[in-house]
Amino acid sequence: MTQAQSRLGLYLLMTPLMLWLLLLIIVPHIGMFLVSISVKTGVRQYVTGLGNYMVFFTEPLYWNTFARTAFMSIAATFLTLVVGFPVAYYIAKLTRGRTKTTLFLMCLIPFWVSELVRTFGWMILLRETGIFSSFLQYIGVLSGPVEFLYNDAAIMIGLVYTSMLFMVVPLVTTLDSLDDSYIEAAYDLGGNGISILREIIIPHAMPGIVSGCIVVFMLSLGNYLTPILLGGKDSLWFTGLIYSQFITRFNWELGSAFGFLLLGLSSAIVWAGLKLSRQSLTDTVGR
Amino acid sequence: MTQTDADAQFDLECRKLNKDFSGFRAVKDVSFGVPKGTFFSILGPSGCGKTTLLRMIAGFQEASSGDLLIKGNSMIGVPPNKRPVSMVFQHLALFPMMDIEANVGFGLRQRGVPREEIAKRVETVLARVGLPGVGSRQISQLSGGQKQRVAIARCMVLEPDVLLLDEPLGALDLKLREHMKIELKTLQSEFNTTFVYITHDQSEALVMSDQIAVMNHGEFEQVGSARELYYAPNTAFVAGFVGEANKFTATVDAAFGDAVTLVTQDGMELKGISPVAKMQKGDKAEVFVRPEAVRLATEADKFGGIENLNTGIVENILFNGANSHIILREEKSGGEMNVAIPQTGEFRDLNKGDKIFIGWEAAQTRCYAAGA
Amino acid sequence: MIATIPQSKTFKWTYRVYVTLFFIYLALPLTVVCAFAFNDSVFPSLPWEGFTWAWFFGDESPYIGVFNERSIIKSIGTSLFVAFWVSMLSIAVGTSNAFLFVRYDFKFKEFLYILMLLPLIIPGIILGISILVFSNTVANNLEDATGMWFDGLRPGLPLVILGQFSFIATFATLVISARLEKFDRSLEEAALNLGASKWGAVRQITLPFLMPAIAGAAVVAILMSFENFNTTLMLVGSDAPLTITMFDRLKQGSTPVLNAVSLLLIVVSALLGIASLLFQKKEG
Numbered sequence A: 001m002t003q004a005q006s007r008l009g010l011y012l013l014m015t016p017l018m019l020w021l022l023l024l025i026i027v028p029h030i031g032m033f034l035v036s037i038s039v040k041t042g043v044r045q046y047v048t049g050l051g052n053y054m055v056f057f058t059e060p061l062y063w064n065t066f067a068r069t070a071f072m073s074i075a076a077t078f079l080t081l082v083v084g085f086p087v088a089y090y091i092a093k094l095t096r097g098r099t100k101t102t103l104f105l106m107c108l109i110p111f112w113v114s115e116l117v118r119t120f121g122w123m124i125l126l127r128e129t130g131i132f133s134s135f136l137q138y139i140g141v142l143s144g145p146v147e148f149l150y151n152d153a154a155i156m157i158g159l160v161y162t163s164m165l166f167m168v169v170p171l172v173t174t175l176d177s178l179d180d181s182y183i184e185a186a187y188d189l190g191g192n193g194i195s196i197l198r199e200i201i202i203p204h205a206m207p208g209i210v211s212g213c214i215v216v217f218m219l220s221l222g223n224y225l226t227p228i229l230l231g232g233k234d235s236l237w238f239t240g241l242i243y244s245q246f247i248t249r250f251n252w253e254l255g256s257a258f259g260f261l262l263l264g265l266s267s268a269i270v271w272a273g274l275k276l277s278r279q280s281l282t283d284t285v286g287r
Numbered sequence B: 001m002t003q004t005d006a007d008a009q010f011d012l013e014c015r016k017l018n019k020d021f022s023g024f025r026a027v028k029d030v031s032f033g034v035p036k037g038t039f040f041s042i043l044g045p046s047g048c049g050k051t052t053l054l055r056m057i058a059g060f061q062e063a064s065s066g067d068l069l070i071k072g073n074s075m076i077g078v079p080p081n082k083r084p085v086s087m088v089f090q091h092l093a094l095f096p097m098m099d100i101e102a103n104v105g106f107g108l109r110q111r112g113v114p115r116e117e118i119a120k121r122v123e124t125v126l127a128r129v130g131l132p133g134v135g136s137r138q139i140s141q142l143s144g145g146q147k148q149r150v151a152i153a154r155c156m157v158l159e160p161d162v163l164l165l166d167e168p169l170g171a172l173d174l175k176l177r178e179h180m181k182i183e184l185k186t187l188q189s190e191f192n193t194t195f196v197y198i199t200h201d202q203s204e205a206l207v208m209s210d211q212i213a214v215m216n217h218g219e220f221e222q223v224g225s226a227r228e229l230y231y232a233p234n235t236a237f238v239a240g241f242v243g244e245a246n247k248f249t250a251t252v253d254a255a256f257g258d259a260v261t262l263v264t265q266d267g268m269e270l271k272g273i274s275p276v277a278k279m280q281k282g283d284k285a286e287v288f289v290r291p292e293a294v295r296l297a298t299e300a301d302k303f304g305g306i307e308n309l310n311t312g313i314v315e316n317i318l319f320n321g322a323n324s325h326i327i328l329r330e331e332k333s334g335g336e337m338n339v340a341i342p343q344t345g346e347f348r349d350l351n352k353g354d355k356i357f358i359g360w361e362a363a364q365t366r367c368y369a370a371g372a
Numbered sequence C: 001m002i003a004t005i006p007q008s009k010t011f012k013w014t015y016r017v018y019v020t021l022f023f024i025y026l027a028l029p030l031t032v033v034c035a036f037a038f039n040d041s042v043f044p045s046l047p048w049e050g051f052t053w054a055w056f057f058g059d060e061s062p063y064i065g066v067f068n069e070r071s072i073i074k075s076i077g078t079s080l081f082v083a084f085w086v087s088m089l090s091i092a093v094g095t096s097n098a099f100l101f102v103r104y105d106f107k108f109k110e111f112l113y114i115l116m117l118l119p120l121i122i123p124g125i126i127l128g129i130s131i132l133v134f135s136n137t138v139a140n141n142l143e144d145a146t147g148m149w150f151d152g153l154r155p156g157l158p159l160v161i162l163g164q165f166s167f168i169a170t171f172a173t174l175v176i177s178a179r180l181e182k183f184d185r186s187l188e189e190a191a192l193n194l195g196a197s198k199w200g201a202v203r204q205i206t207l208p209f210l211m212p213a214i215a216g217a218a219v220v221a222i223l224m225s226f227e228n229f230n231t232t233l234m235l236v237g238s239d240a241p242l243t244i245t246m247f248d249r250l251k252q253g254s255t256p257v258l259n260a261v262s263l264l265l266i267v268v269s270a271l272l273g274i275a276s277l278l279f280q281k282k283e284g
Helices: A003-036 A051-058 A060-094 A097-112 A115-126 A131-138 A152-176 A180-188 A193-221 A225-231 A238-248 A252-277 B050-058 B100-110 B115-128 B144-156 B174-191 B202-208 B226-231 B236-241 C009-038 C070-103 C109-120 C124-146 C157-181 C185-193 C198-227 C230-235 C242-252 C256-283
Strands: A038-042 A045-048 B010-021 B024-035 B039-043 B065-070 B085-088 B162-166 B194-199 B211-216 B219-224 B246-256 B259-264 B269-273 B284-289 B295-297 B308-318 B325-330 B336-340 B355-360 B365-369
Touching: A003 A038, A003 A252, A003 C070, A003 C109, A003 C124, A003 C157, A038 A252, A051 A060, A051 A252, A060 A097, A060 A152, A060 A193, A060 A238, A060 A252, A060 C009, A097 A152, A097 C009, A097 C256, A115 A131, A115 A152, A115 A225, A115 C009, A115 C242, A115 C256, A152 A193, A152 A225, A152 C009, A180 A193, A180 B085, A193 A252, A193 B100, A225 A238, A225 C242, A238 A252, A238 C124, A238 C230, A252 C124, B010 B050, B010 B194, B024 B050, B024 B065, B024 B194, B024 B219, B039 B050, B039 B174, B039 B202, B050 B085, B050 B162, B050 B194, B085 B144, B100 B115, B100 B144, B115 B144, B144 B162, B144 B174, B174 B194, B174 B202, B194 B202, B202 B226, B211 B226, B211 B236, B219 B226, B219 B236, B236 B284, B236 B365, B246 B269, B259 B284, B308 B336, B325 B355, C009 C256, C070 C109, C070 C157, C070 C198, C070 C242, C109 C157, C124 C157, C124 C230, C157 C198, C157 C230, C185 C198, C198 C242, C198 C256, C230 C242, C242 C256
Parallel strands: B039 B194, B039 B211, B085 B162, B162 B194, B269 B365
Antiparallel strands: A038 A045, B010 B024, B010 B065, B211 B219, B246 B259, B246 B284, B259 B269, B284 B365, B295 B355, B308 B325, B308 B355, B325 B336
């Protein structure tokens, strides 16, 4: 292979990558940023300024929703970790062979199905005429139908459900790589369940915990379906605000500013997570 | 607890210990006692049940029946974190998420020992294994031999009654392994703690141990010192497994007391002894002769009145320094034999095809009933 | 803790019960969705009115089954169309990227690699709006300059395809690169040595080796495209893919016909998912 041929190959392979990244990722984001800093002064007349961002900070509804979205996403991430960890541990360390494969597959299958279908399932379960309400009336706990949908708990259940896979899979992978002899050695040296969990298992699983948490947080923050369908019209989710600015109000400038704020928050949390755990993006998402 | 002195004389004692795995008995009726301060090895081929036995002592496997005592106290039902034994794992299991100090101090932390005292005791034990001041290093910064010593320090800092070692030298290269054998033995006598060491490598067991148990198919074949096992094996398995041996299948021609005369399948006549079983004419026997028990000579009369005397043709010379052998074919029967070359220089010019006299004593020709 | 360490019976049972409850939690929503596809009632809720196939095959109002519901059949067609193109584009670009990142060293390689991973951490809805804003600006400018219409740059299927492709390509790149990393270069060299041309060696040796990964990536791309919602929502025009149609229906109030569609989706996704796992196994 001559030098010239090699360079030709390089350029040929580089072209689709550059087209993709430039036209679909970089330039659109720059464009969106430019739109977010243009303030409308008349029909198709704009000046550059931070007016849209000012609107965000001066209107309590906006930044309250922003803070609420962030807070709920952190809570959902934490809950997903707490719920998923024991299960991941069970699959990784307490089952073998066929059972392990089966349980792991059972975790995967729900997530091959569209998020819409999963959310629909929760709607059937939780709504006023739904299964829970009917069942509780049937066994006599409730005297009349109760609406379990359209509240924060419903959003939480849906978010945890939707994100579970992205927590369980990295956890199972890292826990699987923990050699049993470490646990045995710690036990042999006098450790008990709690100290081994704290000193051996969690430190070992840290990469999995971090990558799971980063992905779950991002997915929750950027989720639209679950909060809107399970939380109802007043779910106050930031992606809902972005949608309404773009589609209903047709205020793209403000919508772009919101989009940038969401992107900023998401990137900041990912960055902080990576820094805290001293990992690189390549290791975490580029598995 | 009321214990007689006789019970407590052993640091570790097993009584009729059994372990069943769904229809398969991995450990059968094993009974033994290990006196305090002994280096006790369990030697056997892989799959003989030695790992299961060790893990029962550590508490990672429950005994199906029988009793297991440490310093006279039964350990049945005691979980591994409450047993006064520590274990050095096959791949050491040094915690990669901690530095050396945290590794060695792990057990003390579990006991709630104050932090300053942990630091002091960790430093002392690291100094005793010859690694002073390495506490803040990471596990990955250590060499293979240093890791071994840290693993032992991590156990010894807890002052266990018994230290269990699960083939810890297996992962080392040959040179380091030779070195660590001596070092382990030295450490053991220094700490004066009872070591129970399992291995499939006979030279590890022979060099280090005070007592060796040879294990096969879940049973102890023989327990004794290295020399006893080597010079006076009780069973055909021990004779074949410990040290090297030429093995013949033969039929007893005549027996008088424990002296027997046999004829091999190839028709070679052998004079030997049968140390365990009484043999009679016509019995099938397995006969073992160590390559180093066979003497070589260029003239027949050099041997004096040796019981077994034959001539052989050199087929092959396997030169390996001090451990050199010749393969020769016995002239009359055509049977093959492996003979060690004494490194006195006397046989340095031996060549393929040369004829040579071989002779060995009846006492070095040990016979065991075949199929026993 | 692990099998070899003794644990109290209570602990073991509590743990088992917890894991069982977890799997019930996982299975519950999908189970009810499937079950109510067969309820002989116009609402997907209790009481159970008896078993029926009407939500699949019915053709009398109000029991119009999936297969007779034109809007749903049409949106399934739309989804398939989008998924096909997204999948083709993704594996083409993904394969090219894999060769680029695995075989070549160039300036800013690390940087480009990280840039390539970024679509994974950008929320889908933002990918959607950024592409929407950009294409709209381009369209406006082009129309001002030329006086012609550029419908392809307005919300619609071409933008949906590009929007989904913008992040699914990353997955395809990762899957195919991982396989190419395992490729033994000496096989290609042997082919060259036996007289093959450079391209011939790649076509006859390397690409067949990559095939399981390419097929796996294609299946995953179809799955992801089919169920994508966030990005699609911002870019969709008059032809709605299935998820968007279902979302609109859900907001209006659901009938068991949605359960029937969902059941079909579950079956097809599970089959595709297992297919992608089989491809991975083949890589083995």
